[in-house]
Amino acid sequence: MRLSDDRLRAALRAEAAAHRPDREAMLDRITTAAMRDTGAGHRRAARRGPRVRMAGVVAAVVVIFGGGGVGTWALANSIDRDEPDPAPTAAPATTTATPDATTPASVTPTTRATSKPAPTRTAPTRKPSSAAPSPSPVKGGPGNTRVRQGPLWSDGSVDPDSGDTSGASIVTVKTAEDLAAFEVVIRVARTGGLISRGGTKSTPGASVTTTVIEEADAILYRFTLSSADTLTPGTYTFTAKYGYPSGGRDAGGDTYEAIATTAATESLNVYGNFYPTD
Known part of the structure; x- marks a missing residue:
């Protein structure tokens, strides 16, 4: 038998009103998942956004107990949903000045050792000697005299x-x-x-x-x-x-x-x- 839409909605409401979830089991399950996500969240903090905090989890529990099946769907989505990672900020480009190959390197002038010219040696001026030169012993023979x-x-x-x-x-x-x-x-x-x-x-x-x-x-x-x-x-x-x-x-x-x-x-x-x- 096919139910009409009105009858189907009424049946769902009645079923939801008659549903009594196990409160203690649900709390234990939610707490365990929250603790697990907390440890993992610390490891992913550098690359992912913050997860829904404990306050959100408690709110979800209230919805579950107050809203039946709709609250269960909201809780599941709130636990597993991650905030979008912030867009990575591009590091400022560092420009390193590279000397142009065509630019001549700076040349530091060097002082070249220049050899000094040797001092000119000037022979000391001697006073004319009054001494007579030594006579030659070959003069004075016969036919070669001057007395x-x-x-x-x-x-x-x-x-x-x-x-x-x-x-x-x-x-x-x-x-x-x-x-x-x-x-x-x-x-x-x-x-x-x-x-x-x-x-x-x-x-x-x-x-x-x-x-x-x-x-x-x-x-x-x-x-x-x-x-x-x-x-x-x-x-x-x-x-x-x-x-x-x-x-x-x-x-x-x-x-x-x-x-x-x-x-x-x-x-x-x-x-x-x-x-x-x-």
């Missing part, structure tokens, strides 16, 4: 008192002007058994040093005026002494040379030998 120049005169001789095994060659110098520099060298050619016995000089008022130099082919006797002294006008002698074997010695290879500078800076040079007639 006089300007105020300076010279002569060479062998000491007549020379013994059988010793002798002396003497150079006599005369000057008519002051000599600021002076040097004379007596060159005694080396002969068999020749030995030096030193040199002597006669230069009153002037300091003159004597040096003897042994060479392979001769013995040189050098007499040098001190740079602080002056050889005044006068006559001076310089003697080279030597020894040799018995029987005499030939002085044909001996020579002398003198170089001087006057107070007026005139250069003088005389040279000769020891032959009696030169």
Whole structure:
């Protein structure tokens, strides 16, 4: 038999009015579900909205007991329905400045070590020396003599008192002007058994040093005026002494040379030998 709509609604109302739900069982069931949802709600709080709180649950229970089947449907929907998740907020974009590949990097100027030019060394200016240059021992041989120049005169001789095994060659110098520099060298050619016995000089008022130099082919006797002294006008002698074997010695290879500078800076040079007639 098919009921009309009016009869169906009346039957439903009567059935709902006659329904007596188990109050205690319903409360236990609702409380258990609420406790379960509370624990799960804490875990989903970051991504979901808040669920219906306990007050809503109690309200639903009241509706159930007061409104029958309609209240049961409302309660089921209120328990399982989640609030819509809030729209995610987009994090602000962070723009990182990247240097343009075409932009030249900033160049920090560097200080380049520049080598300093080496200091220019200037040779110290020396006061012109008044010392005469050393005479050459090759001058004075036969055919190559100059015994006089300007105020300076010279002569060479062998000491007549020379013994059988010793002798002396003497150079006599005369000057008519002051000599600021002076040097004379007596060159005694080396002969068999020749030995030096030193040199002597006669230069009153002037300091003159004597040096003897042994060479392979001769013995040189050098007499040098001190740079602080002056050889005044006068006559001076310089003697080279030597020894040799018995029987005499030939002085044909001996020579002398003198170089001087006057107070007026005139250069003088005389040279000769020891032959009696030169």
